[in-house]
Amino acid sequence: MIRTAPGVDLDGSIRATLTRGVLWPSWVLTAALIVPFGFGVTVPPVVQYVPLVASVLVLGLPHGAIDHLALPRVRGQDPTLRAIAGVFALYGILGVVYAVVWFLAPAAAFALFILLTWAHWGQGDLYALLAVLDADYLSTRAERALAVVVRGGLPMLVPLLFFPDWYRRVANALISLFALGSTASLAWVFQLDTRLALGVGYAAVIVGYLVLTGVRAGARSVWFVDAGEVALLVVFFALVQPVLAVGVYFCVWHAYRHIARLLPLEPTSRAALDDHQLRPALARFAREATPLTLASLALLGGFYLLVPNPPADILGWVGLYLVLIAVLTLPHVAVVTLMDREQGVWTTGR
Numbered sequence: 001m002i003r004t005a006p007g008v009d010l011d012g013s014i015r016a017t018l019t020r021g022v023l024w025p026s027w028v029l030t031a032a033l034i035v036p037f038g039f040g041v042t043v044p045p046v047v048q049y050v051p052l053v054a055s056v057l058v059l060g061l062p063h064g065a066i067d068h069l070a071l072p073r074v075r076g077q078d079p080t081l082r083a084i085a086g087v088f089a090l091y092g093i094l095g096v097v098y099a100v101v102w103f104l105a106p107a108a109a110f111a112l113f114i115l116l117t118w119a120h121w122g123q124g125d126l127y128a129l130l131a132v133l134d135a136d137y138l139s140t141r142a143e144r145a146l147a148v149v150v151r152g153g154l155p156m157l158v159p160l161l162f163f164p165d166w167y168r169r170v171a172n173a174l175i176s177l178f179a180l181g182s183t184a185s186l187a188w189v190f191q192l193d194t195r196l197a198l199g200v201g202y203a204a205v206i207v208g209y210l211v212l213t214g215v216r217a218g219a220r221s222v223w224f225v226d227a228g229e230v231a232l233l234v235v236f237f238a239l240v241q242p243v244l245a246v247g248v249y250f251c252v253w254h255a256y257r258h259i260a261r262l263l264p265l266e267p268t269s270r271a272a273l274d275d276h277q278l279r280p281a282l283a284r285f286a287r288e289a290t291p292l293t294l295a296s297l298a299l300l301g302g303f304y305l306l307v308p309n310p311p312a313d314i315l316g317w318v319g320l321y322l323v324l325i326a327v328l329t330l331p332h333v334a335v336v337t338l339m340d341r342e343q344g345v346w347t348t349g350r
Contacts, residue, residue, distance in 0.1 A: 008127070008130040008131040008343055008344055008345060009131070010131050010132065010264060011274060013273070013274050013275075013276060014264055014270070014273045014274055015131075015132055015134065016276065017273045017274075017276050017277070017278055018132050018260045018263075018273065018278075019132060019133075020278075021278035022132075022256055022257060022259075022260040022278075023128070023132065023133075023257075025252060025256075026252050026253045026256060026257070027229075027232065029248065029252050030232055030233070030236050030248070030249075030252075030253070031232060033236065033240055033244075033245075033248065034232075034235055034236055034239055034240065037239040037240045037241070038235075038239055042241060043241065043244065045243070045314070045315070046314065047244070048241050048243040048244040048247070049243060049247070049314055049315075049318055050244075050247070051244060051247030051248045051250070051251055052243065052246075052247035052250070052318055052321065052322075053318075053321075054247075054251065055247060055250055055251050055255070056297065056321065057293065058251060059250075059251040059252065059255040059256055059259065060250050060251050060255050060325075061293055061296055061297075061325070062255075062259075062285075062286070062289040062290075062293045063254075063255035063256075063258045063259050063289075064258075064328060064332040064335075065288075065289035065290075065291075065292040065293045065296065066262060066285070066288045066289050066292070067087055067091070067331075067332060067335040068083075068084045068087040068088060068292070069084070069266075069288060070262050070265060070335065070339065071083065071086075071087055071335055071338060071339065072084070073265040073266060074265055074338075074339045074342045074343060075342055087335065090331050090334055090335065091328075091331040093331075094330045094331040094334060095327050095328060095330065095331050097330075098112075098326065098327050098330045099327045102178055102323060102326070102327070103178055106174070106175040106177070106178040106179050107175055107179075107183065107185045107186055109326070110171055110174050110175055110186070110326075111186070113174075113322075113326040113329070114156055116326075116329055116330060116333060117152070117155075117156055117329060118149075118152035118153060118156040118157070119148060119152055119333070120152070120329060120332070120333045120336065121151065121152045121155055121156070121254050122147065122148030122149060122150070122151040122152025122153070123148055123152070123333070123336060123337075123340065124254050124257055124258050124261075124336075125147070125148075125151035125152075125229075125254075125257070126138075126144055126147050126148050126151065126345065127257075127261055127340070127343075127345055128257045128260075128261075129147060129226060130144075130345060131261070131343075132257075132260070133222050133225055133226065134222060135213075135217075135222050135223070135226060136217070136218045136222070137213045137216040137217040137218060137222075137223060138213065139216070139348055140348050141346055141348055143212065143213065143216075144345070144346065144348070146205070146208075146209050146212070147209065147213075149205060149209075150205060150206055150209045150230060151230075153202055153205075154230070154233040154234060154237060155233070155237060155245075155246055155249050155250075155254075157198060157202055158202075158233075158234060158237035158238055159237050159242035159245065159246065160189070160190075160195065160198070161195050161198065161199045161202075161238075162237070162238045162239075162242075163241070163242040164190040164195060165190075166241070166242045166243065167190065167242065168183065168186075168190050169315070170242075170243065170315075170318075170319070170322075171183055171186060173315045173316055173318060173319030173322075174319040174322055174323055174326075176309055176316075176319070177307040177308070177309050177310070177311065177316070177319055177320060177323060178307060178308055178309070179308075180309060206230060206234075209230075210227050210230065213226065214227070233249075236249075237249075243318070258336075259282070259285055261339075262285065263281045263282070263285060266281075266284065266285075268280075268281075268284060269281035269284050269285070296324065296328065299324055299327075300320065300321060300324050303320055303323060303324055304320060307320065307323075
């Protein structure tokens with residue numbers, strides 16, 4: 001059956017439900033974590049890893065586990081065997097190609113992972129700005145692209161600027177699974193002069209974005225939310241230890257917002273949201289996401305058997321998990337990009 005799928009113009013009742021149940025929790029938790037770290041509190045690595053480990057089953061890994069259903073639904077169709085097989089083929093081809101890159105050129109694969117995640121996490125926030133917050137001032141493709149650059153850079157670049165040693169440690173955890181000591185080619189990224197140049201350039205982009213959108217904003221309250229989120233995340237990633245910060249962001253910010261994007265695509269869940277009921281919609285998503293989430297865990301076991309240097313400590317296991325996330329991210333980004341096209345994310349007057 002073909003029906004009209006929701007684009008970036010959500011009903012007011014659905015917007016209200018998602019704002020209350022999805023946006024507010026991300027704001028509150030992020031702000032709450034800033035407070036103790038602002039007073040100099042630090043936590044041991046084992047605590048920092050908790051959100052990333054939890055993301056295996058909670059929000060993180062599952063958020064992409066119904067891509068095979070999401071793409072037909074965003075086209076206004078019931079998922080058919082042919083449509084599902086097409087998404088599986090996309091995952092198989094892109095995932096295998098990217099996995100091969102990890103084995104052949106792990107440093108390049110890591111750099112691609114950072115850039116890909118930068119684009120994808122910015123892509124996720126752009127949809128939330130348009131569909132949930134109704135940011136009318138993002139009226140051109142250039143402004144929307146700038147929003148992607150700003151939003152994606154918050155979790156991907158700010159930790160590098162303030163915690164270069166941890167950033168390099170995580171990079172080494174991923175790359176060393178395939179080639180020991182091969183992070184030398186990325187050493188220039190962690191040098192002070194490189195980070196200063198990146199920081200100054202990125203700060204100029206943020207200021208330019210906020211000034212440009214502030215001038216064009218019709219609904220000033222929405223612009224203040226946008227600017228407030230940017231400021232909140234800058235402080236969050238500048239103060240909170242990076243593995244913890246990225247793990248929390250991945251779960252309660254990026255993954256949760258993507259799940260919120262998926263819920264209105266399913267008619268029963270959309271009706272629940274319209275009735276201001278988020279929990280039934282989330283429960284339905286969890287049921288649909290469970291099978292492929294568990295299948296992804298089997299892939300993690302396969303990676304453990306295949307990598308030349310299997311993990312020997314918890315950071316190594318986190319690195320292995322992040323490689324799995326990387327391999328799944330490329331086809332996931334392809335699916336989300338197709339969703340963007342179908343939902344008119346980049347359809348503007350200019």
